[in-house]
Amino acid sequence: MTLEERIQDVNRRIEQACRRSGRTPEEVKIVAVTKYVSPAMTAKVLDSGLEHIGENRWQNAQDKWEALGHRGTWHFIGHLQTNKVKDVIGKFEYIHSLDRLSLAKELEKQAAARGLQVKAFLQVNISGEDSKYGLPPEEAASFLQEIQNFSHIKVIGLMTMAPFEDEAEDTRFVFRGLRELRDELNRRGITQEPLTELSMGMSNDFEVAIEEGATWIRLGSILVGKEEGEG
Template sequence: MSIEERIREVEQKISAACERSGRSREDVQVIAVTKYVSLDTTKEAFRSGLAHLGENRWQDAQEKWFALSGDPELPEENRPVWHFIGSLQTNKVKDVIGRFTYIHSLDRLSLAEAIHKKASQLGIVVPCFIQVNVSGEESKHGLRPEELEPFLEKLSVYPSVSPIGLMTMAPYESEPEETRVVFRALRELRDGVRGRSPYGERLEHLSMGMSNDFEVAIEEGATWIRLGTILVGKEEES
């Protein structure tokens, strides 16, 4: 199946999920996760209209980034918008900040400090999703839900870090419906903290839902979904 065919099929599923939940299609943005595909496939995905690309490790992303975004003469509209969706080590911040527009995995103050330091040097503000481990799985990164509000209070000392929402990863389930409780919990957590945190309505977004469960995530309020295999396929291990 070509990427164009995959896009059409996914688009139908997104539109149907929005209709079922009474949402506008424009409320949901798609990130094409290219970590398991080649540079050529990544280029094809971008040419096919997938403007937002997601990678989870700089060492795997750098060839694609330099090929698609490395030319400083290239107009901004001809470059992808890059999302860093994996766990970010503080020693990799220098490589990622300034190249990736969005960070989806802010989960500790030491990382916020490193992002702020690099962003300040570049004169930019970095939109970040705070990763919350809603499911409580030991294998997953993220704050515990009860840690979110204290974390938000402490973030205010890093003005180059701009939290715009929350991110979570649900456990893989053979029945996607079983992930609903996780996505609903993240939405309810977001709704609860918006009125009490210093960031208020700026905590707008929910980055949740992947190839196996994105339709349920949309029904529960996802504003960004991260789609790899179902959208661009899988060619190689990263």
């Protein structure tokens, strides 16, 4: 399939998932994950009309951002080492992987130095897998309270990663758990403004994530593909 055909197929599946769950496609935004493709392919993604680009390591993103960073909106979606904050701050409008106080402090420091505000998702490990990054759900409220005076970080929502399952339905509890956690945090008034966003769902399970309330889905292989020699 061509890129255009893959986009059409994904959009059709988004529409169907929204119809099943009483939502509208406008509520769901796509982050095109380009970590396994070249700058040339990333340019094609932007040319196609997709506006949001997701990368998970600065080392892989640097060439693409230097060539194309003036186009689109860039999302850092991978685990962010504290010593890499200085590289990504000011380049990536969204950080999807805020998961510890040391990272929050460095983001605040670097953003303050540049007069910026960073939009961040709090990463939560709903599945409880040892291999997954993210705060345990029971620590989310206290973490948000601890950083509420960090004026250069705006936490807009929550992010999680589900286990890879042969049956996407088996991931539903993860996405439902993240939505329920967001709603509980909002009921408790933990943040100054309500958390509105849920970054969840990837190529293998995005339809279930949409049915459970995803507002951002992160799609790589099913949308962008993977080029030989990349990654």
